[in-house]
Structure formats: structure tokens, C-alpha cells
Amino acid sequence: MIDSIDIFGGETPSTIDGKGRTCIPAKFRDALANLSEDTRFIITKAAPVDLGDGTFGRGLSVYPLDTWAGIKKKILANEGGFTSAQLNSIKRQIVNPAEECSADKLGRALIPSSLRLHAELERDIWFVGMGQRFDIWSKGTYCRINAQDEKNFPLDSEALAAMGV
Amino acid sequence: MIDSIDIFGGETPSTIDGKGRTCIPAKFRDALANLSEDTRFIITKAAPVDLGDGTFGRGLSVYPLDTWAGIKKKILANEGGFTSAQLNSIKRQIVNPAEECSADKLGRALIPSSLRLHAELERDIWFVGMGQRFDIWSKGTYCRINAQDEKNFPLDSEALAAMGV
DNA sequence: ATATATTTCCCATGCAGTGGAAAAATGTGG
DNA sequence: CCACATTTTTCCACTGCATGGGAAATATAT
16 A cells, blocks of 8 residues: 555665756656656755764755645644744744755756755765655765664664564 | 745845845845835844844844735734734834835845844845745854754654644 | 935856756666 | 666756946935
8 A cells, every 4th residue: 555655765875966956866756746747846954863972964855845835834833832932943944944946857956055055965965765755865964864873773673573574 | 835925935145245235036036026016125123033042133024015014004903902012112123113125226235224233234144035025134143043943942853743744 | 515425327257057968877678 | 698778977058146346326424
């Protein structure tokens, strides 16, 4: 059973060129085209990941236009029941930085420079399918996140058995 | 689904030159032109942001002429139901400082010196899309706001999950 | 009335973003 | 293992935005 949270999957290494463009992996492009005629998407900041050494790994999240519209609506309607100070903080962190983008005829997209800077994307990057969205990380950051995950929450047989793996 | 609150989006770094001029980012100019033939706008003081150390970050908010007219009308009609002392305070804080501006033929606007001073705009600044308006912050203030947001209300998985992210 | 400061307009320049072509790499089927 | 198709990367040329400076026009002060 494939449902709507299974749209984007898999990890794909890629690169960003000197002008900040990157080739969206073909399977993600196909998934976007599958989902809707409108293949535009929204790029924004991903939730920072605690690297365990007092620093945070920063990356980007990419949503199909409609998916983002739904999320934004929920945030603005404060479905999480936050205080107004918290809600403003959330807006500043992920709603305001969001930018609408699209791929050119060759499947490339320009990552807006402010977001490129935020995620420290220079050359080598990873695309990571996350179900209803996909994330973009610099290679270095993604390596550190993986190492931290392994140390922090090792997947032993117990943990896996609890989920029928 | 794109609606009227999605006009201005994204963060753009820029500068103010020695004459107090700044180039309005092209996408914001386009959005203004899209919205109405009259591309004038209103600049006023933004709501100060608590920086957590007893100080406040001050910036500016920019509204299309029509949008501002609607907001001003609501304020003056006291739709918020404030006491008259509160209402006067609100007027002094954001209605009175408001100034009408426009971009020159090259897309640059002169920020009135009183507002420049209020927001401590010197050289490096950020334009931040906020939906129906956009804000202008000095680079230093904007950095402090972001740092404060992260410290104060980190976007962890819990917070985001509450909103379907 | 004259000097000084402020604002507006225009030009020149550098650089970021856009698009296409083609080479290189990768995957696919025979 | 080879031939072919697709995807990804690199390269180059072009457009348009951003930026700084000079000069004209306007306002303000002396």
C-alpha cells in the first residue's frame, strides 16, 4: 500500500554548481510531476539537528506547492496551540524564509542564496527523501548527522523488534 | 492555492548606501506591480522583538498602499476593542511614524531618516517577506533575532509534528 | 541671496541568475 | 560486455539586477 507519505524516498548524492544550481534527482522530479500538473515547489529551512557537540546541522526542506499550502495554513491557524510569541518564532524560522522555486528544462533548480548560505551548501550535497517532502543537506552536515544518530540511538535488535523489523 | 497573504516571501540580504538608498529586491517590486498599478508603499515601524536580554530589536514594515489603508482604517475604528489610552499608544507607535515612499526608476527607495535611525540601518540589512507585507532589519538585529528564536523556541520534531510538518 | 544639505535622475560597471549545448557519467536491455 | 537512452555535470554566452558615483534639481539653513 503506497500512500501520500511515500512520495519521496531514498538518498541521492549530488552537487551544486558555482551559481547555486543543482539537478533535482530524476525520481523526485517524476514524483512531483506525478503529484500535480504544477511542478513548482517550496524550499525552506529544515528543523536544525542537534549534533551533540553544542552545534546544529542546518539544511533545507522541499515541499510540493499544495503540501506546503496545507502546512502553512495549519501553522497560521495555530493548530499546534502555541503562544503568540512561539507562533511568531515559528513563522520567522520556517514560514518567512520559504521561497517558491521550479526546475528548468534540464531539471535544474536555483537554490536561493539566503537558503544556500543557511545550509552551507557549497559543492557536495545529499538529497534525502522524507515521505511528503525531501531534504537537502551539505555532505559534511549529513555525515555528521548520521554519525550522531548512530551514537545517540543505535538501532539494536530490541529497537527493531519493537517495530516488527 | 496561492492567496493574498502569499505576496511577499523569502529573505534577501541587501545594503543601504551612504545616501540612505536601498534597492528594493526585484521580486518584491514585481509583487507590488502585480498587486496594483500604484506601486507606492508605506514604511513604518515594525513591532519590536524581545531579544531576551532586556533589549528589543527594532525594524521597519513595508505595506502596499491599499493594504496599509485597510489596516489603518481598522486601527482607527478600534476593531481590536482597546481602551482609548491603548489606542493612542498604538497610533503613536505605528500609525504616526508611517511615511509614503516609492522606488525610483532603478528600483531604489530612500528610507526616511527618522525610520532609518529607529531601525539602526547603517549598511547591511535584510529584507524579509511576511506575506501581506515585508520587513527591513539591520543585519545585526536580524542575526540576534534568529539566534534568540533558536535558543528560545528550537524547532524540534515535536513542535513541527503538531502541525503536520 | 548665497551656501549647504538632501533628494532625484542617469550612467557605467560588476556580478548573479538564466538558458542552452555538449560532454561525462550512469543506468538499461539485449 | 556492448549499444543505447537517460541523467547529471560542465562550459559558455546572454540578460537583467544591484551598486556606486556624478550631476542636476530641490529644499533648508545662514
